[in-house]
Amino acid sequence: MTTDANGLAVDVRGLRKQYGDVTAVDGIDLEIRRGEVFGLLGPNGAGKTTTVEILQGNRDRDGGEVSVLGADPASATRAWRSKVGIVWQDESAPAELTVRETVRHFARYYPRPRDPEQVIGLVGLGAKADSRIKGLSGGQRRRLDVALGVIGDPELLLLDEPTTGFDPAARRRFWELIRTLADEGTTILLTTHYLEEAEELADRLAVVAKGRVVAEGTAAALRDRFGSEAIVEWTEADGRPRRERTGTPTRTVTELAGRFDEIPGLRISRPTLEDVYLRLTGQENAR
Numbered sequence: 001m002t003t004d005a006n007g008l009a010v011d012v013r014g015l016r017k018q019y020g021d022v023t024a025v026d027g028i029d030l031e032i033r034r035g036e037v038f039g040l041l042g043p044n045g046a047g048k049t050t051t052v053e054i055l056q057g058n059r060d061r062d063g064g065e066v067s068v069l070g071a072d073p074a075s076a077t078r079a080w081r082s083k084v085g086i087v088w089q090d091e092s093a094p095a096e097l098t099v100r101e102t103v104r105h106f107a108r109y110y111p112r113p114r115d116p117e118q119v120i121g122l123v124g125l126g127a128k129a130d131s132r133i134k135g136l137s138g139g140q141r142r143r144l145d146v147a148l149g150v151i152g153d154p155e156l157l158l159l160d161e162p163t164t165g166f167d168p169a170a171r172r173r174f175w176e177l178i179r180t181l182a183d184e185g186t187t188i189l190l191t192t193h194y195l196e197e198a199e200e201l202a203d204r205l206a207v208v209a210k211g212r213v214v215a216e217g218t219a220a221a222l223r224d225r226f227g228s229e230a231i232v233e234w235t236e237a238d239g240r241p242r243r244e245r246t247g248t249p250t251r252t253v254t255e256l257a258g259r260f261d262e263i264p265g266l267r268i269s270r271p272t273l274e275d276v277y278l279r280l281t282g283q284e285n286a287r
């Protein structure tokens with residue numbers, strides 16, 4: 001299995017991981033193309049973090065084939081590591097150093113780092129460059145983590161729940177950062193609980209539940225494929241609201257048009273990606 005020959009940054013076949021009695025990953029297949037932003041979506045305990053850790057070379061697997069940038073992460077070399085950007089959570093940076101000192105320090109680990117000042121600006125920490133890490137807010141800390149993940153100018157960036165704990169404004173700024181990196185050609189894999197985030201950012205996404213991929217494609221394709229039913233709502237002549245779930249909304253509306261000049265309160269809606277997601281992950285009754 002060679003990833004580079006077929007334009008894939010990540011090629012995973014039949015990945016399996018067991019923690020004692022718990023099957024965390026139960027035969028996952030993934031193909032991520034070079035230059036793509038790929039979203040791994042799923043509820044708590046679906047196996048997302050385990051999968052990302054295996055791709056990073058930080059966790060052993062029990063089965064399956066994994067190729068990341070043309071190599072098996074289980075036998076990763078230093079050169080391979082310098083091409084894969086990992087965003088660590090929290091503990092990697094010493095609290096007494098400033099943002100600038102930290103980013104410069106990490107740049108020295110890489111053969112061809114990005115310019116530290118440019119990276120600080122990219123993550124929106126220009127005004128905080130001389131602040132000590134211990135004085136940063138949670139969202140600023142997370143952006144510093146991302147700065148450290150991209151300072152080596154990685155070909156592939158692996159982000160595990162990058163915006164958990166962000167306020168909405170910080171999340172939007174972060175999305176802009178991801179788009180900028182993607183425009184510059186970085187391949188990005190991100191895991192998220194947020195459908196909105198996956199829809200905003202990901203060229204394609206895979207929905208994972210109980211260690212398996214239950215659906216894969218663009219957000220629009222998933223909605224079309226799994227959410228083909230429409231909901232037709234209208235108000236009856238006696239004033240009662242009616243609601244019908246149907247695979248043939250045109251037929252329903254045509255029938256109604258035969259009974260009304262103008263159909264009162266007519267509304268036709270398609271399932272949102274969230275409806276589709278909840279159905280796929282078996283949480284349909286969660287709403």
Ligand code: ATP
Pocket residue numbers: 019022023024042043044045046047048049050051
């Ligand atoms: P979340 O969204 O909550 O982060 P996830 O999709 O990332 O979840 P994982 O963290 O990969 O899921 O966990 C998958 C399963 O494996 C869960 O049942 C979890 O409890 C279990 N698990 C994860 N890490 C370990 C570990 N180190 N030891 C034992 N069990 C683990």
